[in-house]
Amino acid sequence: ETGVTQTPRHLVMGMTNKKSLKCEQHLGHNAMYWYKQSAKKPLELMFVYSLEERVENNSVPSRFSPECPNSSHLFLHLHTLQPEDSALYLCASSQERASGHGYTFGSGTRLTVV
Amino acid sequence: DAKTTQPPSMDCAEGRAANLPCNHSTISGNEYVYWYRQIHSQGPQYIIHGLKNNETNEMASLIITEDRKSSTLILPHATLRDTAVYYCIVRAAYNTDKLIFGTGTRLQVFP
Numbered sequence: 492e493t494g495v496t497q498t499p500r501h502l503v504m505g506m507t508n509k510k511s512l513k514c515e516q517h518l519g520h521n522a523m524y525w526y527k528q529s530a531k532k533p534l535e536l537m538f539v540y541s542l543e544e545r546v547e548n549n550s551v552p553s554r555f556s557p558e559c560p561n562s563s564h565l566f567l568h569l570h571t572l573q574p575e576d577s578a579l580y581l582c583a584s585s586q587e588r589a590s591g592h593g594y595t596f597g598s599g600t601r602l603t604v605v
Numbered sequence: 606d607a608k609t610t611q612p613p614s615m616d617c618a619e620g621r622a623a624n625l626p627c628n629h630s631t632i633s634g635n636e637y638v639y640w641y642r643q644i645h646s647q648g649p650q651y652i653i654h655g656l657k658n659n660e661t662n663e664m665a666s667l668i669i670t671e672d673r674k675s676s677t678l679i680l681p682h683a684t685l686r687d688t689a690v691y692y693c694i695v696r697a698a699y700n701t702d703k704l705i706f707g708t709g710t711r712l713q714v715f716p
Contacts, residue, residue, distance in 0.1 A: 534706040581648050596648030
């Protein structure tokens with residue numbers, strides 16, 4: 492266990508469904524991130540939250556909607572996805588403005604869009 | 606954009622040292638070198654980081670050249686469980702730099 496927990500581990504959804512991915516950290520970190528990893532591609536940073544405020548949105552389509560209700564929880568709401576959105580979605584957290592180990596990642600949610 | 610260059614793949618015999626190189630010729634004075642690894646279908650895992658001095662922890666050693674333009678991650682006694690993709694990343698530690706991943710080196714440890 493890394494201290495960052497993602498649920499569910501696997502998700503299959505149709506293109507018309509609405510689902511949410513959940514991330515929870517109990518490390519006392521103040522920044523959280525969503526990454527996407529498609530097959531045989533590097534990790535792509537999607538969203539950055541610092542102190543519960545979204546500070547970055549890397550040109551992510553609006554069918555992905557993040558939510559950070561508090562510093563311990565991060566959600567990624569999904570709706571009307573496309574098959575090419577199938578990927579491993581990873582959540583990470585960090586303590587900004589502090590040195591150390593950098594980011595702590597969860598184990599990811601493997602999403603399949605059918 | 607990733608600021609590092611790594612070989613796409615390497616092999617290592619179990620029990621031997623694995624030496625993974627990384628070039629970062631444009632590294633700035635306030636940027637650290639971080640190493641992460643990603644075992645298949647899991648999240649990346651922090652290994653080690655350093656600024657200019659060599660570093661060692663329970664997982665690995667990090668050797669940084671004097672001009673800081675390259676570094677080597679050393680796994681002293683590789684095991685099959687060390688098979689993973691290893692990422693070398695440069696970023697400033699004391700700010701909000703994002704962690705940007707490149708393609709990394711796929712290390713295959715064989716029996």
